Each structure stands twice: as structure tokens, then as C-alpha cells.
Amino acid sequence: MSEQSPRQEFSGLRMGKPFGIPVYVSWTWFLVAAFITVMFGPQMQQMLPELDSAAAYAVAFVFAVLLYVSVLLHELAHSVLAKWYGLPVRRITLYLLGGVSEIEKEPPTPGKEFAIAAAGPALSLGLAGVGVAADIFVINSGGIVEALTWQLWVANLIVGVFNLLPGLPLDGGRMLRAGVWKLTRNPGSGTIVAAWGGRVLAVVLVAFALATTLTGDREADFTNLVWPLVLASFIWMGATQSLRVAKIRARIPQVNARALARRAIPVTAETPLSEALRQAAEQRAGALVVVDHDGTPLAIVNEAAVQATPEHRRPWVNVASLAKSLDPTMVLDAGLTGEPLIDAMREAPGSEYLLVEPGGAVYGVLATADVNRVFTGV
Numbered sequence: 108m109s110e111q112s113p114r115q116e117f118s119g120l121r122m123g124k125p126f127g128i129p130v131y132v133s134w135t136w137f138l139v140a141a142f143i144t145v146m147f148g149p150q151m152q153q154m155l156p157e158l159d160s161a162a163a164y165a166v167a168f169v170f171a172v173l174l175y176v177s178v179l180l181h182e183l184a185h186s187v188l189a190k191w192y193g194l195p196v197r198r199i200t201l202y203l204l205g206g207v208s209e210i211e212k213e214p215p216t217p218g219k220e221f222a223i224a225a226a227g228p229a230l231s232l233g234l235a236g237v238g239v240a241a242d243i244f245v246i247n248s249g250g251i252v253e254a255l256t257w258q259l260w261v262a263n264l265i266v267g268v269f270n271l272l273p274g275l276p277l278d279g280g281r282m283l284r285a286g287v288w289k290l291t292r293n294p295g296s297g298t299i300v301a302a303w304g305g306r307v308l309a310v311v312l313v314a315f316a317l318a319t320t321l322t323g324d325r326e327a328d329f330t331n332l333v334w335p336l337v338l339a340s341f342i343w344m345g346a347t348q349s350l351r352v353a354k355i356r357a358r359i360p361q362v363n364a365r366a367l368a369r370r371a372i373p374v375t376a377e378t379p380l381s382e383a384l385r386q387a388a389e390q391r392a393g394a395l396v397v398v399d400h401d402g403t404p405l406a407i408v409n410e411a412a413v414q415a416t417p418e419h420r421r422p423w424v425n426v427a428s429l430a431k432s433l434d435p436t437m438v439l440d441a442g443l444t445g446e447p448l449i450d451a452m453r454e455a456p457g458s459e460y461l462l463v464e465p466g467g468a469v470y471g472v473l474a475t476a477d478v479n480r481v482f483t484g485v
Contacts, residue, residue: 119200128186130179133202143171147258154254166251170258175201177234177263181270182206184226185278192219204341205266217288217297224281231267235260274305276345298353305346309339355482362481364443368462368471369393373402376427380416383408383426394472396461397430406430407437407459407472431459438463441470452478 119133144167151170152163178201185208186196197209214220238260246253271279280301288297316335371394374383383395395408412429431437436455441462443451452460452475462470 119202125183126187126190128183128190128196129198131198131200132175133200135203136175136201139203140168140171140175143174144168147171151254155251158251166255170255173255173259174262177231177259177266178206180234181227181231181266182208184230185223186210188223188226189214192223194223204338213294217285217294220288220294221282221285224278224285227278228267228270231263231270235264235267238263272308273301274303274308274342274346275301275349276305276342277308280305280346280349295353295357298349298356302346302349302353305342305349309343309346312339312342358482359449360445362445362448362478364439364441364448364462364473365470367477367481368441368473369477371396371407371461371469371472373398373404373469374408374426375400376405376425376430378426379422380413380424380426380429381421384413384421394459394474395426395430396469396472397426404433404438404461404469406432407461409458410474410476411458431457433461437461439473440465448478 119131122130122132124130144164147167147170148160148164151166152158152160155163155166158166179199182199182201186199189196189208189210192214194214195211197211200207200209210223214223238256242253242256242260246256270277271282273283274280275284275298283304284294284297284301286297287300288294291297312335313332316332320332370390370392372383372387372390372392373396374386376397376399387393387395394410395413396404397406397408398404406427408426408430416424416429434455437457437459438461439448439451441464456475458475460473460475462473464470
């Protein structure tokens with residue numbers, strides 16, 4: 108199961124960097140490996156009666172490792188093609204329910220979106236085909252190798268087919284999104300349709316599992332609902348997150364640096380904070396820029412640091428002690444809007460940015476908090 112996702116925090120083991128893409132394994136993988144080992148150990152002993160119990164469980168553990176190698180190849184198919192198209196890939200993470208390719212930008216066209224999404228299932232189905240061929244024509248004498256080959260091609264077939272289901276966050280959902288995007292010329296519409304497709308899939312998955320449990324000839328065993336419920340919850344939450352992201356992205360065109368800028372006044376480094384605030388209030392400015400004696404901007408006074416300074420201390424604190432030096436990446440063109448502005452802020456995360464005109468004149472200060480309010484509606 109795979110999903111392309113934005114930047115997120117992570118802790119786990121780094122396993123390597125194939126094709127220049129860091130690969131991490133979440134700690135949750137060890138839980139899955141243990142679960143697969145316990146579940147498939149008895150099955151391996153039935154398939155390979157010549158093995159004792161310990162050996163059968165060891166083979167089941169090898170299957171768990173090889174299964175996640177297949178998941179890694181699935182994710183590499185997404186990520187390598189994304190890099191080929193010039194999209195930055197932060198990393199691949201193998202975790203509880205499969206893998207995540209952290210592709211940090213949306214594909215620019217529906218065709219590229221479709222191709223990147225389809226690459227993973229295509230590779231999984233290709234691995235299943237190779238496994239079938241090997242099982243029939245090459246490895247046909249029984250034993251551990253044939254048992255593992257059979258398990259792996261069946262698993263890859265299931266992964267490939269399941270990921271083609273038309274609902275986010277599955278690959279089939281991204282393919283559906285690309286199709287709707289192509290028809291409507293609106294990626295947001297594609298996301299909404301595919302996300303609701305994911306929600307419908309989640310409901311159908313639970314309903315089918317429940318119906319199968321209740322209508323069987325044997326006494327109902329509700330433990331069989333655990334795995335479908337876990338998968339359905341994953342799909343529902345992923346679809347819901349996609350809808351949330353679609354709403355946020357719909358507001359990106361409203362982000363305008365000039366419209367959101369705060370008027371800034373220049374102050375020298377040794378100016379007491381109380382005096383700087385008095386001048387700002389007098390001139391109805393919302394930001395303070397520290398300048399040298401030639402008027403060149405050096406730093407921006409941090410709003411959070413100002414608010415954290417008690418009023419009785421403000422006459423004794425100079426603005427330089429509360430300012431953050433201006434890195435070149437924190438100086439933005441005042442004409443930026445929409446996606447280019449968001450990308451520029453993402454390149455250099457910070458709380459305030461200096462906005463300048465094309466000629467270098469200071470226009471004002473852009474606060475990240477003001478940009479966030481566009482998306483939160485506050």
C-alpha cells in the first residue's frame with residue numbers, strides 16, 4: 108500500500124540511499140514482521156513438513172523481509188519516476204501498513220500524476236508475473252525456495268491489485284484524480300472525487316467483511332474483521348486528509364505577499380524596545396526592521412520574542428537582542444503570490460520575511476502567522 112505524502116516528522120532506521128533516495132524503516136515494521144512470522148509459521152510447516160517448528164518460523168520471517176523488499180521496490184518505482192520528472196523526493200518510509208514515498212511537490216500535469224501513481228502497481232504486478240513464471244518454469248521441485256516464491260508472487264499480486272482500487276490514498280485513487288483533473292482541468296476537483304472514492308472503498312471493505320462473516324456456514328468469528336477494519340480505517344483517514352489538503356490548496360491563490368505584508372519601520376540595533384514599539388504605534392506599523400546607519404536592513408525583530416518580553420523590561424532591552432539576522436533566503440520579492448510564495452517560504456522556514464521591491468527597496472514584512480490565517484480562516 109503506498110501513498111505520496113508531504114513532509115512529516117519521522118523516527119526510525121535508515122537503511123540506505125538507492126537512486127539517491129533515503130530509505131527508512133519505521134519501528135512499526137518490527138511489529139508487522141513479528142505478526143507475519145507468527146501467522147505464516149504454521150502455514151510454512153504445513154507446506155514444508157520436513158521442517159521443524161523453528162525452521163518453519165525462520166522461513167516465515169524471511170518471507171516478511173522479502174515482502175517488505177517488494178514494498179520497497181514498489182515505492183522506488185514511484186520515487187524514481189518522480190525524480191525523472193524533476194520532482195524532489197525527500198525519502199521512502201516503510202511502516203506498519205506498507206510504504207510512503209515523500210514526494211514534496213505535486214506533479215505539474217495529470218499525465219505525470221497518472222504515470223507516477225501507476226508505476227508502483229505496475230511494478231508489483233510485474234513482480235507477480237515474474238514469480239508465476241519462475242514458479243511454473245524454473246522452480247518446480249518443491250522446497251523452501253518454491254514456497255517463498257509462491258507466497259511472494261501471490262502477495263505482490265494482492266498488493267498490485269489492491270493499490271489499483273480507485274480511491275485515495277491508494278495509487279488507483281491518484282490515477283482517478285489524474286483522470287478527473289484531465290477532464291475538468293482542475294486538480295482540486297480530481298482530489299475531491301478520488302477522496303470520496305476512498306471513503307466509499309473503506310465503507311465497502313467493512314461491509315463486505317461483515318457480510319462474509321455473518322453469512323458463512325460456520326459460527327461468526329468477528330476476529331476476521333480486525334484486518335479489514337484496520338485497512339478501512341487507513342483508507343478513510345487518508346481520504347479525509349486528502350479532502351483537507353484539497354481545501355487548503357484551494358486557498359493558495361489567495362496568498363499574496365503585498366496584501367498580507369505588514370508595514371515595517373527601520374530602527375537601529377541599539378534602540379530600546381519600548382521606543383521602537385512607540386514609533387511603530389505612532390506610524391501604525393506592524394513590524395520592526397533593524398538597519399545599519401546607512402539604512403541597510405540587517406535583521407527582523409521577532410514578534411514572538413517581543414510579546415514574551417515583560418513590559419517593565421522593554422526600556423532596558425534593545426531591539427537587536429530580539430532580532431533574527433537576515434539570511435538571503437529570508438528576503439522575498441514583494442510581488443510573489445500563490446504557489447511560488449509558498450515554495451519560497453518552504454525553502455527557508457521562518458516566522459518573518461523581509462519583502463523587497465525589484466530595485467531592492469523595502470516593502471514590508473511578511474509574517475508566517477498571517478499566511479497561516481489564510482488557510483485556517485482565522
